[in-house]
Amino acid sequence: MSHDAQDEALLAAARAARQRAFAPYSGFLVGAAVRAADGRVFTGCNVEVASYSLTCCAERVAVFKAVSEGATELVACAVVADMSPPASPCGACRQVLYDFGADMSLLLENVQGELRRLPLKLLLPDAFEPAQVLQAVKAHHGA
Ligand code: THU
Numbered sequence: 001m002s003h004d005a006q007d008e009a010l011l012a013a014a015r016a017a018r019q020r021a022f023a024p025y026s027g028f029l030v031g032a033a034v035r036a037a038d039g040r041v042f043t044g045c046n047v048e049v050a051s052y053s054l055t056c057c058a059e060r061v062a063v064f065k066a067v068s069e070g071a072t073e074l075v076a077c078a079v080v081a082d083m084s085p086p087a088s089p090c091g092a093c094r095q096v097l098y099d100f101g102a103d104m105s106l107l108l109e110n111v112q113g114e115l116r117r118l119p120l121k122l123l124l125p126d127a128f129e130p131a132q133v134l135q136a137v138k139a140h141h142g143a
Helices: 003-018 058-068 091-099 130-140
Strands: 031-036 041-045 074-081 105-110 115-119
Touching (some): 003 058, 003 105, 058 074, 058 091
Antiparallel strands (some): 031 074, 105 115
16 A cells, blocks of 8 residues: 555544544544554544543554554554644653654544644654663663
């Protein structure tokens, strides 16, 4: 599949996932789809719960689905919502995305079809680095 066709497929997956958003409290529907280095695609939608703060964003649902299926290296993430300019992942999701794809591309689209492409790194400069955490933990344990 060409690069553009791959991205279009990822956006289509995110659009479809948005239809499954469970957002009875906010009414704000979000769909996400991540593409793994091996080409597999995993989708997510926001899942709201009655105890509001336990809600999970669409992006994190997609990442955790991927990781739980063994896809720990992610190369792109599409997010679709009804917001202009297109919704950008929240801070918590940026870090989760970073852990599994520091170099990933983001494709942010709204229901009007506006599309913004940018590298995740642009949204999370000076990130908390998983490799440095591993190093620090090892040092503390004298390994
Ligand atoms: N939400 C996402 O799913 N992704 C984001 O990047 C921002 C916010 C969800 C959480 C909640 O269900 C609703 O949007 C309103 O904040």
